Amino acid sequence: MYNLLQRLSGVLSFAVSVLMALTVLIAVTTPLIPSSPTHAVALHGVKTTTGRPMDPFDKTSRAAEHARLTFDVDADLTSMFNWNTKLLFAYIAVEFEAPGFETNKVVIWDRIIRNPRQAKLRLRRHHNKYSLRNFGLTFEGVEAANLTLYINPVPYLGLMYDRPMHSIPLTLPRATPAA
Amino acid sequence: MDILKNIFAGGRIDFAGQAAASSLSTLLLAAAAAAALAAGLAVQRLDVCFGVYALGVVVALAAVMPPWPMFRRHPPVWLARCPAPQRRATVEDVSD
Numbered sequence: 001m002y003n004l005l006q007r008l009s010g011v012l013s014f015a016v017s018v019l020m021a022l023t024v025l026i027a028v029t030t031p032l033i034p035s036s037p038t039h040a041v042a043l044h045g046v047k048t049t050t051g052r053p054m055d056p057f058d059k060t061s062r063a064a065e066h067a068r069l070t071f072d073v074d075a076d077l078t079s080m081f082n083w084n085t086k087l088l089f090a091y092i093a094v095e096f097e098a099p100g101f102e103t104n105k106v107v108i109w110d111r112i113i114r115n116p117r118q119a120k121l122r123l124r125r126h127h128n129k130y131s132l133r134n135f136g137l138t139f140e141g142v143e144a145a146n147l148t149l150y151i152n153p154v155p156y157l158g159l160m161y162d163r164p165m166h167s168i169p170l171t172l173p174r175a176t177p178a179a
Numbered sequence: 180m181d182i183l184k185n186i187f188a189g190g191r192i193d194f195a196g197q198a199a200a201s202s203l204s205t206l207l208l209a210a211a212a213a214a215a216l217a218a219g220l221a222v223q224r225l226d227v228c229f230g231v232y233a234l235g236v237v238v239a240l241a242a243v244m245p246p247w248p249m250f251r252r253h254p255p256v257w258l259a260r261c262p263a264p265q266r267r268a269t270v271e272d273v274s275d
Contacts, residue, residue, distance in 0.1 A: 001197040004190035007244050011204045015236045022212045022232065026225075083223040156225055 027158030030084045037077045039165040041092070041149050044070040044125060048139065048175040054131050065139050065175045067132040069094075069108065073149065075121040075165070077113065080153055088113040089152040090121065096145035096172065098134055108132050132172075139172045146170060189246075196250025204243045211235020 001007050047068045055061040077088055091110035098104055108128035113119050134142060148167040154160050192200065211232055219228025 001200050002191055003188055004244055004246070005187040007190075007200060007204075008187075008240070010201070011208070011236075011240055011243055014205065015208055015239070018208045018212050019232065022215065022228075025216065026219075026228070083219060083225050083228075 023157050026084060027155070030082065030155055030158050031161075033082045033084075035079045035082070037080050037151070037165065038075060039149055040072075040074040041147065041166045041168055042072040043147060043168055043170055044072065046070075046170060046172060048173050050138075050175040054133075060137065061131075061133070064133045064137045067128075067139070067172050069128050069132065069147070069170075070125055071123070071147070072125065073121050073123040075149070077119040077121065077151060078116045080151065081116045081119065084155045084157055086154045086156050088119065089154060090149070091152070092128075092147060092149050094132055094145060094147050094170070094172075096142050098136065098143075099141040101135055104135065106130075106132050134172075139174055142172050145172050190244075192246050192250035193252075193254050195253040200243045200250055204239050207239035207242060208235065211239065 001010060047070075048065050049068065050065045051062065052066070053062045054064075054066055071092070073092070075090070077090070080088055089110065089112055091107050093105050093107045095103065095105045108130050109126070110129065111121070113121075146167050146169045149165045151163045151165055152160055153163070212235070214235060215228045215232035218231045219225060
């Protein structure tokens with residue numbers, strides 16, 4: 001610290017270390033911030049069809065059974081926005097067990113919420129954005145299916161995590177052959 | 180170049196001043212971080228937090244980098260100059 005350059009170097013080095021400690025402190029205290037979101041998901045119906053070409057890059061998609069869901073979502077996520085929230089990633093996933101595959105999780109709808117103004121979700125009679133089908137060709141033997149709304153808060157500093165909000169059971173029926 | 184050398188390699192302060200500069204800069208940076216956290220949490224904005232911290236770093240640099248008179252209160256006391264010793268021959272005359 002005996003000359004100006006030494007003092008400049010020492011102060012700047014310590015300033016960067018303190019900056020690192022500050023960012024770690026912010027990242028670690030963010031999950032402790034309380035939030036009280038409201039959430040509700042209602043399912044109107046599930047219709048399974050087959051024989052329609054869904055994915056131009058998947059040769060099996062024409063023969064596979066695809067489920068089309070009709071659902072309602074009501075959620076108020078404004079309290080999940082704090083100073084360390086960059087955006088909220090809301091998605092709806094269907095989880096089920098199939099013969100041969102223990103856990104399956106298919107995302108059927110998602111939305112990026114960038115600020116508290118967009119944080120009130122109100123979907124009425126919505127269909128799934130992405131196709132829902134089994135890894136096999138049909139829904140034969142598919143059990144324990146449920147529909148879950150997840151919110152994933154993406155922070156500026158820190159780790160992301162999935163937060164399941166609302167879960168309802170559903171059944172995936174087999175497709176009725178065209179009469 | 181000499182001007183730069185005079186600016187950056189100069190600015191000497193005495194030993195008591197160096198200890199004071201070191202602890203003062205540590206204290207100021209820690210206080211800047213605490214103030215930044217408080218300010219950011221109050222208005223709920225991350226850019227305010229890091230902006231306040233940057234200002235705190237500038238304040239710490241301004242308080243410690245220039246050779247203020249308070250860092251030069253106790254100049255080191257050098258010993259008095261001794262007369263230069265006589266040059267003596269290192270080889271002794273050994274005659275047997």
